[in-house]
Amino acid sequence: MRDRILDATAKLLVEHGTQASMSKIAGQAEVAIGSLYNHFASKEDLIRAVYERLAEEVTTLLVEGDDPAAAPEVRLERYLDNYIDFIWSDPERAILFEYLSNVPLLPAEDVIVSFRGSSDFIGDILQSLRDAGWLMHGDLFLMGGFIGGAIRNTLKWNRTYGRDLTVADRTQIKTMCLH
Template sequence: MDVTPDKRERIIAAASRLIVKNGLHCSMAAIAEEAGVATGSLYNYFDSKEALVLGVYGRMAEQMTESLSVQPDPAKTPAERMQVYIADYVDFIWSDPQRARLFDYLENNPLITWADAKTIFGAFVDYAIDLIAAGQESGDFRPGSPTMMASFIRGAIRNTLKRRRLSAEPLSDAERLLVIEMCWAAIAA
């Protein structure tokens, strides 16, 4: 049995592309063809379509965690760390239109349980919650649920950039800064 990480990544990437293009109406055979693997080989990695979709969610969570959950710089205040997080999240969402569409599709058509979502995205979500809680302790952020505030920021960025992406023009520096400043204004004390 040929079980290689490269093949697994090709399968996840193919599934991601087809989910963006066709939703979940794509067959395992179509995913295998898109990935350049035999359908039977696909089942060496994912025993069902549900397992493959969990793999897609997991890969997205890994990318988000790797890109956005960085070790805090002790020289920076909680406010500075949060501003970096917001700017990095804007860049993460804007930099890959397909990934943004995939995330949007999966978020609007949840295919996993709340418990699975918490397990898969927990490290990434907890990072932002901890940043906000630290900012509240230092007096830099308004009071309120850190969970709700973190969710608001991420949703505001994704939705704003989704609408902005309807234009063929690149995101300007002024627009990027505006999104960052609006998110900051929503949580600053």
């Protein structure tokens, strides 16, 4: 039931923002309003749970197949593949991620805490690349944000134009992020 409520909330947040009422969310989830409040005391708690679930999904998918013993370049390439897969494989999740990134519904500190796992992960990879002498000089935080933003925006427009994502497209996106 909790997942149905979170799914409904995510859908309605993208469609209506925070204007979606708790009763509308309950209706979308096909649960009684009382059941919704049994799981979430307030709309803020519910929105926080949506962020946390999305952040957990992001982190889980980005670290999938990672081998900390592998060369940093190999780890970065895996990360890029995983990020592309994360954004491309589920259009609705990608829209939710984009929406929550652009219209923060929680205080910045809460969003930072929720997404710390994925931020720390790319930060560690970039630091390893720097330590290996492979990475240009610059702020690692900016680089991590640039990579994620570039992938999300490129795939958003690719999808908007109704284009398929080819192997050549994936390779080009990764190459642009690597150089």
